[in-house]
Amino acid sequence: MKTKPPKVHVHTLGCSKNDVDSEVLLAQCKANKFDISERPDQADVLVINTCGFIESAKQESINHILDGVRLKEEGKIERLLVMGCLSDRYADDLRHDIPEVDDYFGSRHLPEILHALGGEYKYDLIGERSLSTPSHYAYLKISEGCDNPCSFCAIPIMRGGHRSKPMDELEAEARKLQEKGVKELILIGQDLTYYGLDLYNGRKLDELLKRLSDIGFRWIRLLYAYPAKFPVQILPVIRERENICNYLDMPIQHSSTRVLKSMRRGVTEKRLRELIGLIKDEVPDIRLRTTFIVGYPEETKEDFASLLEFMKDVRFHRVGVFPYSQEDDTTAFPLGDPIGEREKMRRVKEVMELQEDISMDHNMMLIGKEMPVLIDRIDQGVAYGRTEYDCPEVDNEFIVQGADEGFDTKDLRAGSFYLAEITDVEAHDLFGIIKKRL
Numbered sequence: 001m002k003t004k005p006p007k008v009h010v011h012t013l014g015c016s017k018n019d020v021d022s023e024v025l026l027a028q029c030k031a032n033k034f035d036i037s038e039r040p041d042q043a044d045v046l047v048i049n050t051c052g053f054i055e056s057a058k059q060e061s062i063n064h065i066l067d068g069v070r071l072k073e074e075g076k077i078e079r080l081l082v083m084g085c086l087s088d089r090y091a092d093d094l095r096h097d098i099p100e101v102d103d104y105f106g107s108r109h110l111p112e113i114l115h116a117l118g119g120e121y122k123y124d125l126i127g128e129r130s131l132s133t134p135s136h137y138a139y140l141k142i143s144e145g146c147d148n149p150c151s152f153c154a155i156p157i158m159r160g161g162h163r164s165k166p167m168d169e170l171e172a173e174a175r176k177l178q179e180k181g182v183k184e185l186i187l188i189g190q191d192l193t194y195y196g197l198d199l200y201n202g203r204k205l206d207e208l209l210k211r212l213s214d215i216g217f218r219w220i221r222l223l224y225a226y227p228a229k230f231p232v233q234i235l236p237v238i239r240e241r242e243n244i245c246n247y248l249d250m251p252i253q254h255s256s257t258r259v260l261k262s263m264r265r266g267v268t269e270k271r272l273r274e275l276i277g278l279i280k281d282e283v284p285d286i287r288l289r290t291t292f293i294v295g296y297p298e299e300t301k302e303d304f305a306s307l308l309e310f311m312k313d314v315r316f317h318r319v320g321v322f323p324y325s326q327e328d329d330t331t332a333f334p335l336g337d338p339i340g341e342r343e344k345m346r347r348v349k350e351v352m353e354l355q356e357d358i359s360m361d362h363n364m365m366l367i368g369k370e371m372p373v374l375i376d377r378i379d380q381g382v383a384y385g386r387t388e389y390d391c392p393e394v395d396n397e398f399i400v401q402g403a404d405e406g407f408d409t410k411d412l413r414a415g416s417f418y419l420a421e422i423t424d425v426e427a428h429d430l431f432g433i434i435k436k437r438l
Helices: 016-031 055-073 085-097 110-116 155-159 167-179 205-215 234-240 257-263 269-282 301-314 341-364
Strands: 007-012 045-050 079-084 137-141 184-188 219-222 244-249 287-294 318-323 370-379 382-386 397-403 417-425 429-437
Touching: 007 016, 016 045, 016 079, 016 110, 016 137, 016 184, 045 055, 045 085, 055 079, 055 085, 079 085, 079 110, 085 155, 137 167, 167 205, 205 219, 205 234, 234 244, 234 269, 257 269, 269 287, 269 301, 287 301, 287 341, 301 341, 318 341, 341 417, 370 397, 397 417
Parallel strands: 007 045, 045 079, 137 184, 184 219, 219 244, 244 287, 287 318, 397 429
Antiparallel strands: 370 382, 370 417, 382 397, 417 429
């Protein structure tokens, strides 16, 4: 007798790279004729895709695992599987501490997960995904793992060394996404700048960008391009290709040369300033996003003050900041965690208050300008979109407040592009009117 196919719910935590893994898993589940449940308590099997990046993410993942255990104990699900970065790193500890979970899998074990669900991994479906994002944008993971030796980071421990996906596979996957209606392609990886080193004996991000650009997406966006050994050959491609957004996420983590050396970032403050200047010269209309870590063990008050001065000089358009999280087995772990949480959070607050002023200044310069806007969603009659300078979930939103005569905002559709005029701004939001559909 054939067993009844399971009803599966996949719950994803962490970053967009985890989202892509879950989308691949769901596509494989559907190909195996499994039912997909929108709710965990209505599934036969709950799969939790975990994050193990920093302490707060690990704790969130553990809390969700324990919630899953409760569902199992209450008889609302039959089986509980855990995958992802936390399993990659702590599988043995998790098996000991939370034995109620039926099995733990790493982020690279999709065939094993399918087998545990009673199916098989279908290799002919390479590139197929069941999108969790709105259908008009999607993430394209161009590589796995990381070769950077950053002292604070456990990603190489969890995901291994850098592995580029072949260009032909990426192009095929991108074309499948376009067939699904994707108009904005967002390139992700632990470090985009390493792309091609392992497969093609050189950094080939520029060549990949050209091939993806030729497919015809309206927007292509780059996230996670590290500054050390930055491939400057991508800059003319960004400048010359109209469908590659004038946007670059380049996490620098700090500006103090002394701290950068301890972080093993492979770059100095002088080099950062030179690189940022070059990027702005090559792509004058670019918007730069970065992330900082404050409260690193060797960050003195003087180092933190220099970071604030660096921000005032460089004036990034978008900034995220994290308090330092001490991680097992990293090279920074022996340095301890001497800066208390209260002081870390005070520094986080100071960085964000400074950036709020800088962001407000940048946004004020947009008042009266017209530019294309992609509508992401319509909620209770209000439309929310983005310009090419803004990434989903982390950057400015454009909030529609009306339309020119002859255009009814009721006709707006999520996933469509419009010409908009910016009439008002806040530090992290834009407001304006729709002029016409593009």
